[in-house]
Amino acid sequence: MTQKAEAKTGKVFMPAKIGSLQLRNRIIRAGCFEGMCPEGCVSNELIEHHRAVAAGGTAMTTVAYCSVARDGRAYGHELWMRQEVLPDLKRLTDAIHAEGGAASVQLGHCGFFASRSAIGHQPIGASRKFCTYRMSFPRPMNEQDIVEVREQFGQSAKMAIQAGFDAIEIHAGHGYLLSQFLSPYTNKRKDQYGGSLENRIRFPKSVVQHVREAVGPDFPIFVKMNTTDGIKNALEIEDAVVVAKAFEEAGASALIPSCGFTAKTPFMMLRGNRPIKMMAFNQKNPLQIIGLILFGSFLVQYYEYQDMFLLDRARQILSAVNIPVVLLGGICSLDNMQTAMNEGFEFVQVGRAIIKDPDIVNKMQRGEVTQSDCDHCNRCVAAMDKDGVRCVCNTDGPLKKKK
Ligand SMILES: Cc1cc2nc3c(=O)[nH]c(=O)nc-3n(C[C@H](O)[C@H](O)[C@H](O)COP(=O)(O)O)c2cc1C
Incomplete structure (x- = not known):
């Protein structure tokens, strides 16, 4: 079968159900912080960004990152879930639905x-672990904080439903708070939430359970989780397999390794290029600017780009659970998507290839393209801190010298 014919018939473009939700195909836009929420509020730019992704044929687009509390934000221009933003979030989900897409929120x-x-x-954290990114120590969470944050996840999930979202994605990866509990790198607790893997799982699992109770039995809950932290003596795939089973037991509908x-x-x-200078100049804090310029290439480790770079580890999660697993990471071609389906993944999540061209899914389905021309220069990552996420190659041209 030619790739063009396969585009019409392959599983990638077949509708799929997850919980109560029907999706038009298997391609989900991965949560990519947009940097379009000044003062934590929804902007028209954010709405247009996701409308365009839905118009481009993606089955579901993920609004990211949305904190469950004011205190859970890494930037002032990050959204946090609260009653006052619901009318604007409803405008956003309406715009996505009008294009035939579904809406998720991370x-x-x-x-x-x-x-x-x-x-x-002072930020809160699992333990008093020095954060080199912020050059500061957090306040270790006490039992009351744990109850409060769990409650914030549940409340935020309910508000997401009020705002018209079709699914939610709980962020339990990437060294965010739930991942800080799962990782021995940041979790040094001596109580029932630290030490053994069973203890480290306790709080994140209870969050997923709590959110499941808040949204009811059929509402789709995706959980994004780490398969490795990439740090010595931290979370690795053997632990991740156990974590995945715990999330399944807690009520997750699907996992995103x-x-x-x-x-x-x-x-x-x-993976790919580190746009360190651009990242430095897009920061507001002078110390971060100087630090990144002087030490960026030492502090920010390089990882070579590879298509489907999470496939091996994601396979191990897939064989450990009985719920759908989403393949993410370097999905750049129709061929990658078909491979994911053939391997047994129900969905793929795509980040940069859709930032590069929001219409790529329609173009693939029509047989016009089979491959993204995103070159992983990662300048979209630097852009999100300043003017909002966009493909810099589309406006300023490709990066000439990779540094
Ligand atoms: C500009 C940008 C912003 C991102 N922001 C987030 C985020 O807010 N939350 C998250 O879980 N992942 C975030 N990611 C990671 C993506 O979700 C995804 O895991 C990663 O880009 C790999 O997928 P890709 O190869 O399809 O781009 C971001 C990625 C990019 C490029």
Whole structure:
């Protein structure tokens, strides 16, 4: 079968159900922080961004990152879920639905790397672990904080439904708060939430359970989780398999295996070029600008890009659970998507290839393209801190010298 014919008939473009939700195909736009929420509010730019993704044929687009509390934000221009943003979020979900797409929202809390200037006080974390990204220590969470954050996840999930979202994605990866509990790198607790893997899972699992109770039995809950933190003596795939089973037991509808720790190994989840100078000049904090320029290439580790770079580890998650698993990470071609389906993944999530061309899914389905021309220069990552996420190659041309 030619790739063009396969595009019309292959499983990638077949509708799929997850919980109560019907999706028009198997391609979901991965949560990619948009940087389009000044003062934590929904902008028209954010609405247009996701409308265009839905118009481009993607089955579901993920609004990211949305904190469950004001205190869970790494930037002042990050959204946090609250009653006052619901009317604008409803405009956003209406715009996505009008294009025939479904809407998901990534709910999380960034814990120890929250921005002190955005939240107004010391961040909370699993333990008193120094955060090199913020050059500060968090306040270790007490039992009351644990109950409160769990409650914030449940409340945010309910608000997401009120705002018209069709699914939620709980962020339990990338070194965000739930991942800080799962990882021995950040979790040094001596109580029932630290030490053994069983203890480290306790809080994140209870969050998923709580959200399931809040949204009812059929509402789709995706959980994004790490398969490795990319740090010595931290979470690795053997632990991740146990974590995946725990999330399944807690009521997750689907899992999204990923990797990397934002405050320590941020480019592991992306791979490819590190646009360090651009990242430096897009920061507001002068110390971060100087630090990144002087030490960026030492602090920010390089990981070589590869198509489907999470496939091996995601396979191990897939064989451990009985719920759908989403393949993410370097899905750049129709061939990659077909491979994912053939391997038994129910969905793929695509980040940069859709940032590069929001119409790529329609173009693939029509047989016009089979491959993204995203070159993983990762300048979209630097852009999100300044003017909002966009493909810089589309406006400024491709990166000439990769640094
Ligand atoms: C600009 C940008 C912003 C991102 N922001 C988030 C985020 O807010 N939450 C998250 O879980 N992952 C985030 N990611 C990671 C993506 O969801 C995805 O895991 C990664 O880009 C690999 O997928 P890809 O190869 O299809 O781009 C971001 C990626 C990019 C490129």
